[in-house]
Amino acid sequence: MKNFADVLIEEIIHKNSVLVAGLDPDLQYFPDFLIDSGEVSNQKASEAIYHYNRIVIDAVAEHVVAVKPQLAYYEVYGSEGIRALEKTIAYAKSKNLIVINDAKRGDIGSTSSAYAKAFLGNGSLAGDMVTVNPFLGSDGYLPFIEEAGRNGKGLFLLVKTSNPSSHEVQDVKLENGELLYIKMADDINKIAQQTLGENNYSFIGAVVGATYPMEAEKVRKSLPSSIFLVPGFGAQGGTANDLKPFFDAKGLGALVSSSRGIIYNGSKEEKKTEAVLYEFIAKAARESNDKINEVRLSH
Numbered sequence: 001m002k003n004f005a006d007v008l009i010e011e012i013i014h015k016n017s018v019l020v021a022g023l024d025p026d027l028q029y030f031p032d033f034l035i036d037s038g039e040v041s042n043q044k045a046s047e048a049i050y051h052y053n054r055i056v057i058d059a060v061a062e063h064v065v066a067v068k069p070q071l072a073y074y075e076v077y078g079s080e081g082i083r084a085l086e087k088t089i090a091y092a093k094s095k096n097l098i099v100i101n102d103a104k105r106g107d108i109g110s111t112s113s114a115y116a117k118a119f120l121g122n123g124s125l126a127g128d129m130v131t132v133n134p135f136l137g138s139d140g141y142l143p144f145i146e147e148a149g150r151n152g153k154g155l156f157l158l159v160k161t162s163n164p165s166s167h168e169v170q171d172v173k174l175e176n177g178e179l180l181y182i183k184m185a186d187d188i189n190k191i192a193q194q195t196l197g198e199n200n201y202s203f204i205g206a207v208v209g210a211t212y213p214m215e216a217e218k219v220r221k222s223l224p225s226s227i228f229l230v231p232g233f234g235a236q237g238g239t240a241n242d243l244k245p246f247f248d249a250k251g252l253g254a255l256v257s258s259s260r261g262i263i264y265n266g267s268k269e270e271k272k273t274e275a276v277l278y279e280f281i282a283k284a285a286r287e288s289n290d291k292i293n294e295v296r297l298s299h
């Protein structure tokens, strides 16, 4: 079975893209032709979400390597929301897109095994990769690594997240003077080095926010063989110019994710038809990909 890092790298080269479109459906941004304003039932919300996601997936498919549904936006609508997620995952797979479930799970070992089966097994919620919170310790994240290894899939462990207060926990100085996120990176690297594919990358990746390029340089030293998932580009202020430290000399080693910057490009009022909405999203994905490629492939 192929190491998922190699699958990912082949797709990046094939598509000439490291861009990931985040599927974070938020009804307040949906144009009027998709949903009535006012009180909306879970069923109507679910239908609108799946409709919106199909438009997004069609519009971004040639410009992105993966899509990343953020689970909270679906869970809001209970079982109907989960149904929209299942259908979205199936639709993205039918368009040959890699699916990264942004679930940020992690628990005691036995529960993590169940989460790992849900997101990296063969069920209707399973994608190709999942985001995992490693701050419960290794018994919390090893089950995800085992399940991913068994099924030829991958994962991203949170190391240095993009949010403004991530320093409150992740930058805590340990007794030996080391920062917590660097210790986490060092611990993950010990396992990553045992799971390398042909391109010398592991299927065990790490989340490092676009808003922290200096920290990314340090994480890279500790985690030379992990592919980074880089959120925070666009709406959170990360720019293409910040991205260079995330990539290796070949322009590989990182995926850049953007949700609002792609799927809600332009004002809601301008989007009167499906065709116009499609064009706004396709344009944002194309332009983001071009900007990122310019930086990652420059020498």
Ligand SMILES: O=C(O)c1cc(=O)[nH]c(=O)n1[C@@H]1O[C@H](COP(=O)(O)O)[C@@H](O)[C@H]1O
Binding pocket: 022, 024, 070, 102, 131, 160, 161, 162, 163, 207, 208, 209, 231, 232, 233, 234, 235, 236, 257, 258, 259, 260, 261
């Ligand atoms: O794991 C993630 O994807 C993630 C990690 C992180 O450090 N920061 C972060 O913003 N994210 C997710 O990435 C997406 C960012 O959305 P935008 O800011 O709209 O591009 C959201 O779905 C977040 O949940």
